[in-house]
Amino acid sequence: MKFKVEDYFVPWIKGIPMYISNHIELAWQRPELHRMMSNENPNPPSPKVLEAIAKYGAMDNRYPDQGLVVRGKIAEINGLPGAANVMLGNGSSEVFDMIFRSFLEVGDEVIQHTPCFGIYKLRCQILGGKIVSVPMVYKDKQMCYDADGILNAITHKTKIIVVANPNNPTGNFMDEKDFIRIAETGIPFIVDEAYIEYAFHKSMVKLIKDYPNVLVTRTMSKAYGLAGLRFGYALGDKKVIDQISATLIPWNVGTVPMWAALAAFEDAEALKQRVDFNNSEVSFIEESLSDIPGFVIFHSYANYILFDCGATGKTGAEVLKYAQERNMILRGETEKYGSNGWFRVTIGSKEENRMFVKVVREFFGMKD
Ligand SMILES: Cc1ncc(COP(=O)(O)O)c(C=O)c1O
Structure with a gap:
């Protein structure tokens, strides 16, 4: 009897392709394009970080x-008390994976709040879990968190709830009282703080003390500007972190990322400069586009801004095409809330941001 290898795959990974970010592939292939699509930092690593990388x-x-x-x-x-409250990962994407592995069995549910970062769903599927998406509420030109919707979606199969603080792509925060309401359930609750350094006082890390089910995830890929280094971490209660650490692949984070990350943490001035630069550029872009009729801007506390141009009669795809013809990669969004006018920009260099404003104003027929 001859067996077929296809029949041995676990059913829940069958047919799932390797995750490839097409826009990142394109950017590496064509370095002349302006990368304003992946929420990277436009500034290269600081000299202190480069020194640690070499050493x-x-x-x-x-x-x-x-x-x-x-x-x-x-x-x-x-x-937090000490190193035992911190678990390291090869980017925060790996941290989600380790947390998911620790709590999910086949058929279990993960609640996410959409629109949101796509990796939660992918890591859930790979474990045979079911993703339950609770949409944010779009009203009065704002995207609002729906904590009641999240709480109502809980079933006996819910093993994880994940909410980003601030959210990608909407750039806003959920109220602290709503974080507490969800934490009170006792269900493992991931608060994804990938962009928190842009408004650090809004962190929910303080909840860990009273709620051992709260796990805060972070990354060096954004405000610290080290996306290529792959360094992320989880913060949590010591016993919970201990148990999740059982899933760690030995030596998952290399020597260089660890010491480069330490150099970046110690260089508080470099972080401040990046955060100040980003936040003033966010204001510049938001103000510069505020007079386009029917154009909705979602005020952002991160390094990207979401727009909905549905009411202008144009589509997000048309904006993306127009920008790409001018060597600029932006990010699209699927149709939602009856609009196909969604697109997102990542804050670039000073020059790139002015170029972006010019391109968008030109596209919508606005004067300089
Ligand atoms: C909300 C959110 N969380 C996490 C990440 C992943 O970051 P990392 O590079 O640490 O895997 C991203 C990246 O875009 C993100 O937008």
């Missing part, structure tokens, strides 16, 4: 340790 790169013949120094530093920045 620890020279020791890459050795295995890394468990990262106690950088974990201790992260705990200190976040007012």
Whole structure:
């Protein structure tokens, strides 16, 4: 008897392709394009980070340790007792994976709040879980969190709730009282704070003390500008972090990312400069486009801005095409809330942001 390898795959991964970010592939293939689509940082790593990369790169013949120094530093920045409250991952995408593996069995449910980051759904599917999407409420030209909707979606199969703070792509925060209402359920609750450094005072890390089911995830890919380094982490109650750490692939974070991350954490001035630059550029773009009739701008607390141009009679896809013909990659969104006018820009360099404003104003027939 001859067996077929296809029949051995677990059913829930069958047919799922490798995740490829087409716009990132395109950007690497055509470096002349302006990358204003993936919420990267336009500024290269600071000299102190580059120094650490060179120094620890020279020791890459050795295995890394468990990262106690950088974990201790992260705990200190976040007012947590120590390194045992911090788990490291190869980007926060891997951190979600480890958390999901720790709580999900086949058929279990993960609640997410849409529109949101796509990786939650992908990691859930790979484990045979079911993603339950609760849409945000779009009213009065604002995208509002719906904590009641999230709470109402809970079933006996709900094993994880994930909410981003601030959300990607909408750029806004949920109220603290709603975070508390969800935390009160006791269900594992991931608060994804990938962009929190742009408004650090809004962090929900303080909830960890009273709610051991709360796990805050972070990344160095955004405000710290180290997306290519792949370094993310989870903050949580010591016992919970201990248990989730059982899923860690040994040496998942290399020596270079760990020490480069430490250098970035220690360089508070470089972070401040990046955050200040970003936040003033967000204001510049929002103000510069505020007079386009029917054009909805979602005020952002992160390094991207979402727009809905549905009421102008144009589509987001048309804006993307027009921008790409001018060497600028923006990000589209699927049709939702009866509009196909969605698109998102990532804050670029000063020059790129002015170019973006010019392109958008020109597209909508606005004077300079
Ligand atoms: C909300 C959100 N969370 C997490 C991430 C992933 O970041 P990482 O590079 O750490 O995997 C992103 C990246 O775009 C994001 O938008």
